[in-house]
Amino acid sequence: MNATINTMPETDNGSHQVPGMCYVPWQTFGKTYDPMRGLAAGTIFPELDKPFTGKCNMNMMQGGRRR
Template sequence: MAEIIMRQTCPLRGSCTPLPEDPVPAMAYVPFQQWGKTYEPERAFDAGTLFPVLDKPFYGRRGEPR
């Protein structure tokens, strides 16, 4: 198991930082998209995507549609 070494002092601010001194880059996994059901052109333009599975509307801070 890797040991995380935390910085104890910050010369510019004089306080500790929660970030490790030598961070390790992450690896992402993104699955291939499967072709499936598609929107009609008008609906796709409105939604910003041709695929309903990728249509994830933003509901704002209160959970209400914009």
């Protein structure tokens, strides 16, 4: 028995969906790491050097919503 599960109504053609939106802030060119430190960090731009710690960065949260 081949059964197909249809989760969208027959009348839905996707016209209610809106395109995705993104925001990319301008990056200003500033200081850079020396090549060896950049290689170790994975970037030569200190602003992009965000090591993974496995924790939420409270400085990035607006108003400290997460605790």
